[in-house]
Amino acid sequence: MVTDPQSACFEAGIKFGSLYHQFAGTPVSPDSARSLERAMAESIENQPHCESVTVDILDDELEATLADSAADYTELTGSLMNVEMRIEYEDVTVRTKMEMEDGYPLMKLVSVEE
Amino acid sequence: MVTDPQSACFEAGIKFGSLYHQFAGTPVSPDSARSLERAMAESIENQPHCESVTVDILDDELEATLADSAADYTELTGSLMNVEMRIEYEDVTVRTKMEMEDGYPLMKLVSVEE
């Protein structure tokens, strides 16, 4: 009833939702961006079937956000990061990424390969 | 390259990961369980393609947790709730649920129907 590629895509979605809603709202500045990227990637890589996570907090976007603000940090949101993941489930490899579209972060399936 | 059923399963996973990691850790007691269930369901139903979410915080499990504790509330975790969701993506309906297995919350695809 459920195929391996479908299960692989479900697993990929779980990881993306987890990463986003665990870490959105975290205070972030240029100085703390690197440690946050690493912790996000390593924590989500703990989840089953999650082979690789890359989080890239966008320094230019972060600086632009801070330039409009009286504060020297902001809260992490989808507009401040690119994320890519690779999920392996049985013989299926799923690649996903997050990018901004119409002002909110869109999580996308890039490829599903058996 | 990516089929509608695969996309539907990806969307279903996103909602499950979002719900879990947004709300895990929320202080919960028997008196506040009903309002939390409702807010969880209604907030995640806002997400695209998410037609229905049911959250059932398990009163018996909650009472058992509190009986072992000096506090009159605890933090929401997977062992304290059942969740079911229905995702509609194009012509595909995906049903999912969460249940405990081997001591941690397992999110499962129940069915994928075109």
Add this chain to the structure above:
Amino acid sequence: MVTDPQSACFEAGIKFGSLYHQFAGTPVSPDSARSLERAMAESIENQPHCESVTVDILDDELEATLADSAADYTELTGSLMNVEMRIEYEDVTVRTKMEMEDGYPLMKLVSVEE
């Protein structure tokens, strides 16, 4: 070394930080705002010494945010809500509120009374 009013203020801060970082990022729309307000208030009222929490999600701000967006929901942030709390610790009553200042949510002690 630590006075009751100081402890009361510490407790008040814990509740504010908890409320904000537990719920920031939650998907919210005009239709789901009421259930989220109630769940936020009731969950934080579970915490020790927390007598009263009022969360007011600002419909006008929410509508204005959505008017600029292709989506029909957004993520909860400090700019979309007013929060007031009353903490009772021993014989001390602390009142606090959150309001926007210079573009980020400022949590403030309103009064500390013995």
Add this chain to the structure above:
Amino acid sequence: MVTDPQSACFEAGIKFGSLYHQFAGTPVSPDSARSLERAMAESIENQPHCESVTVDILDDELEATLADSAADYTELTGSLMNVEMRIEYEDVTVRTKMEMEDGYPLMKLVSVEE
């Protein structure tokens, strides 16, 4: 109406509540514990008046939790970490720590010094 030591204690509480509710629920394993400790400390140090944060994820507690489980990771909770913070507000220094008491994480004021 509100003294500097009271405000300092309020700020200290905010940081503790923020840290706990932002990061509780994060997937953690022995291999990812160090990056999570660092990201937690650096992110909360961004907040105003927060001079120093130390997070120590307890490897022995983590190993013990995993020994009882079929999984090779768990979710971060208060029982798995010690946290210490130093807050500076005007001329006041507040030291705080978190430790387990009666089965749930208790955040404590250690000292308030002018």
